[in-house]
Amino acid sequence: MMRPFRTEYTGDILIVDDIPENLQLLFEILREEGHEVRRVLDGQQALQAIAVDPPDLILLDIKMPILDGYEVCTQLKANKETAHIPVIFLSALNDVLDKAKAFSAGGVDYINKPFDIYEVIVRVNNQLKLLDTTRNLKKRNQELEILNKDLEAFNYMVSHDLRRPLTRILGFCELLVDDDMTPDEQGEALEIIGNAGQEMDQMISDLMRLANVSYRDLELEFKTVNLSAIATSITEQLQVQDPDRHVQLEIQPKLTVSGDRRLLKIAFENLLGNAWKYSSVKELAKIEFFQLEDGNFCIRDNGVGFSAKQQDNIFAPFTRLHHQRDFSGTGIGLAIVQRIIESHKGKIWCKGIIDEGASFFFTLNSQQGSSR
Template sequence: MSREPIDSLNNPNNLDPHFPTDADSDDLFIDEILIVDDAPDNLRVLSAILARRGFKVRKALGGSSAIASAQANPPNLILLDVRMPEMDGYAVCQVLKDDPLTSQIPIIFISALNDVSDKLRAFNMGGVDYIIKPFQEAEVLARVETQIRLQKLQQKLIQRNHELLDSNRELEQFAYAVSHDLQQPLQNMMGFAKLLLLKHQSSLDETSLEYLDGILESGRRSQHLIQDLLSYAQVQYQNQSLETVDCTLILETVLENLKGVRVTFLVEKLGWRRPRTIY
């Protein structure tokens, strides 16, 4: 099968001496790239470019061997030629994208086909980029390194999302445990206050009755708070619904909860403005 020439890069000894080497990219030298092309010369040139940059390179001369290699040990990225006998690059890409083990591997197509329809087909098949032959060393490296960096950022994002989920689960467990443990002493406190009112209400002065009423009211608010914490701990397991919220009621509740605390002067200093209702 006749092949399109790549360019002057067919001689690996002519690689650009001014282009950065693997010594300049310590974070890239462990990444592995699978090159798929049925032309040995093309494989040799691309391998020389990437190896010089510090990448670990694997080669496949056809679609079947490429699929077997990727499934046996998924690489970080695949450079995939489009026009190959028996199984073209589009078919190879389809098989890899249908396999959960290899579906997330970035695939860069390489081809002399320059029509928009060819490029669109490559992207629709799941390719992340498209390099047109003949190409330059700098272009290949720039496109490869961009996809490698994007892949690493995506992996970090997935890892941090997992860490965030773990932290949320720990927070929910903590909130549930603390809320549950607070209920018993709170019930005891309110129970003793009720007993004092029941047995000694007639003999207590007005100030003492106010104190007991304050204890019971604070206890009821604390019970509501504990119940809210318990609900929050289970929020991800409950059906969520959106409701209209009146900010005025929220502010009034906050001020009521802060009775006796010297912060209400802030509202007085700033002046009362009825907040708007939000959704």
Template structure:
């Protein structure tokens, strides 16, 4: 089975307006002619009337391609080319020589100094443009190859890490399943209660593994841009109450309190209902998991101009600065560990949440101090309620 390339690999071609061409010639008249031609074709153009100025210009703002006159007083085109090749910052920039005569010896020398092509004077506009375009395309393709190779390497690292974690994390629950199944098979006379206990253990382990696999599939779907959303106005307070109620049993069991602070009236917010619930669940679940028993958790909803602010504040262990830098990345199981039996951690929740929030045009962040608890916040776009009878409309972007 072949999988499609990751959506984030770049493949598009670059429009001329994004390329800067430096024209170097000691004759201002030539610069004008070549410059106008390139400008009319849509390129950005910079000019230099000597080799030294050209090298300085390349230090300040490197061009994507250089059209370089060979015969210039003081520093000729060969010398300029050689110096460009010596500097790693400019060594890859294609140089097209403008030469008076296509004398073989001169051309060989030009190529030896690192030119990629040449055009003889007087030149034909179409030919110069074609050569410039080809070499810019080639350069762009080379850059894309490098970028894509780097991206693939990152994806490969993530995949290896993923396989390692998967193997590691599935091993324990799987060993449990096998162990309990063996017990059930080896002892046919086991009493009904014990039998039921063992089956319950098998079920819990299997559920845990299913959860992990589901998380990974979610992360993968988002990575590939296959997240299906139905963004519409929803009262965020409604969603928060719904999620908070679903945590009551867990917080009660840990002796934690879970309070909701909210403004009067509905807080219409533009979200996908299921995904927003997933976000709220993850953040509240983290506060519950990483706070010790007996602590308080505050959940707040606020209206801000054009936005709905949501936050979860806990009295848990807080996060060091180095931990904070790794938040929201894949498999970031950080220093704080779970604080009660039966709680799990795959280190994927926040990475998924961040992508989901961004997909809904929201923002997410955390404020934390080691030993002083954490506050995780999310800002979603607000939806404005217009006078009764009208539909809900979205707030302005920005």
């Protein structure tokens, strides 16, 4: 059949109609346009199907036994998990009051029976276009919120963190002009200036890393990733860099996910690096990586930990839980980890107890499982 236009948007569509012939006709029309189409014969089946796997759009007949279309739509709109799904009513009822009732129940459009093929295609395409626009706006708003938080963090860093080493540099540069300084004092001043410069350089480098790991710019290359192998490689490298440390390492083998290996490696470098650093005060340090029964992953240490109050802001950029003189760092690592995990449609959270250690839990939407 010749089409006078091309469908711009495709989606997952659920058709609800108690007349099989109508279901078949709509199914064929929409499948030909490239949509993923599901179909059920009554309202109860529709609610069950939507609860298991919510569609992008619902085409809903009004006159059905047991639960009519009005009641189905009313229940969907009363549930916060399904209220956002657009519903196009299908009906042979052409009375103005019937249409008004359909819109009052929460419908976004109304198609009269018998169907006109092109009308169905146009109205479905319009709703999917609106849905796509809404999703893009929501995504942009989330990005703006993140950018605003980053800007606040950057302002804090410039006004507080960068000023501290800059003050040391300026102060000791003035002292070097003093002819009364001995060579040893001059050497000490130059060393302080150098250390302050390195601290500033690290802050700027970390800020650039955070900017590079932004939601919009991330281009993920999904492959099967062995997280256990990554964790083992990183901890071996940490041991080489710090050969005097005695750390009990327990890494569950063969834990794999589908994800971007480069980004996940960066996340693990930060998580395991923190566990290594903050457990350094323990005579017998212990670091674990394992998968819980519920499928979530965990990296745990027995280090200095943190309080419940500190936990609230732990993933905010430039947040440091401990004084710089005790543990070096810029407070950027966990913010980067959070962005990487969320770019994989996952979540990360934590739990800590002061002087007993910290546990970081995360889940990845694409994770495959483990050796269990």
